Amino acid sequence: MSEFSALSEAVIKGDIQTAVAETQTALDAGSNVQDIVDKGLIAAMDQVGEKFSTGQMFVPQMLRSAKTMQECMKLIKPLFEEGQLSAKGKVVIGTVRQDLHDIGKNLVAMMMEGAGFSITDLGVDVSPKDFTQKAQEVGADIVAMSALLSTTMPAMRETIEALQEAGIRDKVKVMIGGAPVTENFASEIKADSYAPDAGSAVIAAKKLLGIS
Amino acid sequence: MKRSEIPTFQPRLRVLNREQALAIHTAALEILEKTGFKMEHPRALEMLVDRGCEIFDGDWLRMPPHLVEEALKSAPKQISLYDQKGAKAMDLTGENSFYGTGSDATFTLDVETGERRRTVLKDVSNFATLVDDLENIDFAMSMANPEDAPIEDIYVYVFAEMVRNINKPIVFIADSGRDIAKIHEIACSVVGGEEELQRKPFILNYSEAISPLRFPENVMEKLIFCAQKKIPLCLPSGSNAGGGAPVTLAGAMALGIAENLVGLVVHQMAGKGSPFLFGPNVSALDMKSSVVCYGCPEWSLTQAALADMRDEIYGLPIWAFAGASDAKVMDAQAGAEAMFSIITAMLSRANLIHDVGFLEYGSTSSLEMITMANELIAMSRFYVQGIPVNDATLALEVIERVGRGGPGSIFLMDDHTYDHFMEALFLPKLLDRSRYDAWKNEGAMDLYKRCNMEAKRILFEHEVDPKPDAVLKEIEQILKSS
Numbered sequence: 263m264s265e266f267s268a269l270s271e272a273v274i275k276g277d278i279q280t281a282v283a284e285t286q287t288a289l290d291a292g293s294n295v296q297d298i299v300d301k302g303l304i305a306a307m308d309q310v311g312e313k314f315s316t317g318q319m320f321v322p323q324m325l326r327s328a329k330t331m332q333e334c335m336k337l338i339k340p341l342f343e344e345g346q347l348s349a350k351g352k353v354v355i356g357t358v359r360q361d362l363h364d365i366g367k368n369l370v371a372m373m374m375e376g377a378g379f380s381i382t383d384l385g386v387d388v389s390p391k392d393f394t395q396k397a398q399e400v401g402a403d404i405v406a407m408s409a410l411l412s413t414t415m416p417a418m419r420e421t422i423e424a425l426q427e428a429g430i431r432d433k434v435k436v437m438i439g440g441a442p443v444t445e446n447f448a449s450e451i452k453a454d455s456y457a458p459d460a461g462s463a464v465i466a467a468k469k470l471l472g473i474s
Numbered sequence: 475m476k477r478s479e480i481p482t483f484q485p486r487l488r489v490l491n492r493e494q495a496l497a498i499h500t501a502a503l504e505i506l507e508k509t510g511f512k513m514e515h516p517r518a519l520e521m522l523v524d525r526g527c528e529i530f531d532g533d534w535l536r537m538p539p540h541l542v543e544e545a546l547k548s549a550p551k552q553i554s555l556y557d558q559k560g561a562k563a564m565d566l567t568g569e570n571s572f573y574g575t576g577s578d579a580t581f582t583l584d585v586e587t588g589e590r591r592r593t594v595l596k597d598v599s600n601f602a603t604l605v606d607d608l609e610n611i612d613f614a615m616s617m618a619n620p621e622d623a624p625i626e627d628i629y630v631y632v633f634a635e636m637v638r639n640i641n642k643p644i645v646f647i648a649d650s651g652r653d654i655a656k657i658h659e660i661a662c663s664v665v666g667g668e669e670e671l672q673r674k675p676f677i678l679n680y681s682e683a684i685s686p687l688r689f690p691e692n693v694m695e696k697l698i699f700c701a702q703k704k705i706p707l708c709l710p711s712g713s714n715a716g717g718g719a720p721v722t723l724a725g726a727m728a729l730g731i732a733e734n735l736v737g738l739v740v741h742q743m744a745g746k747g748s749p750f751l752f753g754p755n756v757s758a759l760d761m762k763s764s765v766v767c768y769g770c771p772e773w774s775l776t777q778a779a780l781a782d783m784r785d786e787i788y789g790l791p792i793w794a795f796a797g798a799s800d801a802k803v804m805d806a807q808a809g810a811e812a813m814f815s816i817i818t819a820m821l822s823r824a825n826l827i828h829d830v831g832f833l834e835y836g837s838t839s840s841l842e843m844i845t846m847a848n849e850l851i852a853m854s855r856f857y858v859q860g861i862p863v864n865d866a867t868l869a870l871e872v873i874e875r876v877g878r879g880g881p882g883s884i885f886l887m888d889d890h891t892y893d894h895f896m897e898a899l900f901l902p903k904l905l906d907r908s909r910y911d912a913w914k915n916e917g918a919m920d921l922y923k924r925c926n927m928e929a930k931r932i933l934f935e936h937e938v939d940p941k942p943d944a945v946l947k948e949i950e951q952i953l954k955s956s
Contacts, residue, residue, distance in 0.1 A: 317762055320762055321759075321761050322716075322721075322761065360692075362684055362688060362690050363684060365718065365764075366764070369764060411649075412578065412619050412625065412628060413625060413628065413649045416626075441580070442578075442580050442619055444580065444592065446592065459763065460764065
């Protein structure tokens with residue numbers, strides 16, 4: 263058992279109060295901050311992800327765990343210099359142009375954040391230009407796009423083209439998802455990955471970046 | 475002495491009492507008055523402000539309840555849909571229930587191979603042809619989001635494909651004010667002009683607001699277009715429990731109704747007296763996979779509740795779903811879920827019931843599933859007719875005749891049986907009741923296999939009355955101009 267097992271336990275249970283108190287205790291005891299994140303919080307979220315994908319946990323419970331982690335991070339973040347906290351990868355995510363549906367996209371963002379990715383959520387109706395600019399600005403590893411309407415799917419292709427024109431297509435991996443999106447469509451528009459749901463999006467993102 | 479006529483009670487489902495119905499309605503009005511909603515269509519926003527809505531935070535509005543009352547008064551209590559030859563086909567009012575298919579499935583179960591594959595335009599025509607033939611399926615939606623149609627005009631192509639392959643009413647989807655105008659043009663050419671289409675509409679538009687409380691510009695363009703052209707429309711948002719709405723069903727219904735009422739108010743302002751079909755979609759998000767469930771008891775329950783609210787408060791014909799499943803193949807789960815929603819929709823007297831034939835939470839369409847549902851609807855209709863009680867059905871004379879008739883006297887031989895068995899009993903066509911050996915000798919087929927063969931037979935044999943050449947040419951031209 264790691265020294266952070268009480269913290270991990272609280273994150274898995276979604277017990278915000280206990281998790282925040284445990285984080286504070288660990289900080290007061292002088293624990294290495296990156297260790298608290300990696301061995302306490304992210305280790306817990308890995309277990310949450312595992313339990314969720316094997317059907318032992320429901321969505322609201324998984325999200326409560328993610329929220330618990332976020333609350334703990336509020337204590338931790340100020341202790342890091344800008345950019346010093348190592349994330350698994352930087353993800354720029356949004357629902358594509360002309361599409362205003364965001365439930366699925368929000369789920370993916372929450373789960374990725376829980377898995378240790380740093381997330382920049384651009385919201386809905388995000389133009390190819392905005393995706394590209396933000397990806398450049400934050401130095402994104404992954405651009406993740408969502409579409410619920412078949413009529414907005416072409417915006418995914420345009421966004422990929424915009425990344426190309428900006429000369430950063432080879433620097434970022436592109437993931438897509440949403441009800442009408444298919445594996446075939448992903449390969450047709452040369453996206454790097456397609457994920458049918460939030461759980462698989464996390465797995466796909468890790469795979470894309472070569473992290474286990 | 476002759477017995478006086480006894481009225482037949484027809485089995486009926488109720489799930490709300492009056493107090494519950496009023497409380498949900500009041501909650502919906504409170505959402506509009508206190509929380510408000512986001513109206514992204516500038517002209518709709520302007521109209522609403524002119525009529526007394528309060529504007530805040532840019533394009534958010536709060537609505538006074540009297541606007542809802544006025545809209546409920548002016549909306550027609552009955553909507554009639556006609557077939558494409560001008561005969562009345564669906565009287566959407568009161569206790570009448572009509573079933574039809576759903577739209578936009580990404581995949582279909584291939585009728586030849588059984589494999590799940592992307593839908594193409596040919597699927598749209600196959601589904602339309604099947605529905606044209608099935609006696610208990612009253613209207614068609616596309617059942618496909620075909621990958622071989624140009625995506626900017628996908629709904630125009632899909633509509634044209636349906637028109638060519640069915641003469642029953644069509645419930646259609648459009649993207650915005652642009653493509654709906656083309657679809658309208660096609661519909662006008664089918665019946666011989668805009669006036670004729672208004673008099674005898676065979677189309678109904680399905681559009682959706684976005685829960686919670688968002689009204690995108692393209693959606694309102696369609697709504698206003700329909701209101702002005704008197705095309706019947708429904709605007710169910712997806713206020714699914716745990717998804718677009720609170721996880722508790724009462725709150726999800728209140729939210730969905732509030733959103734529907736905003737649609738109704740704008741609709742009646744844009745076209746007073748134009749036909750509006752009431753009712754949100756209130757299903758539930760699955761708490762493991764986060765899909766919107768199509769086979770869950772929640773959706774059937776909220777829709778029965780909405781039917782009660784129609785009876786208690788709104789008086790408008792209502793929109794519903796049935797005959798769909800979350801199963802990936804047409805298995806026992808698919809049968810159970812399809813029947814559950816089909817019978818409850820009928821028992822609660824929902825009026826226009828769509829999504830028949832969906833598998834995989836609406837992502838996959840299946841010709842076999844519709845073929846099965848056609849029979850399940852027949853089964854339900856038989857059940858809902860109830861038990862007529864009169865001299866002929868009590869059959870006391872027959873009981874005496876056969877009972878005292880001596881050896882060899884059996885009911886099966888009696889004229890009364892011969893005269894009445896067709897309407898007295900339900901006679902299945904696809905549900906198997908054969909004796910074991912017969913079933914085995916026929917190939918030991920399950921219901922999926924039998925439905926598959928029946929669907930293939932219909933596609934092979936059924937001839938849809940073709941549209942006149944002039945109409946087909948006009949449709950081609952409209953498609954070319956896209």
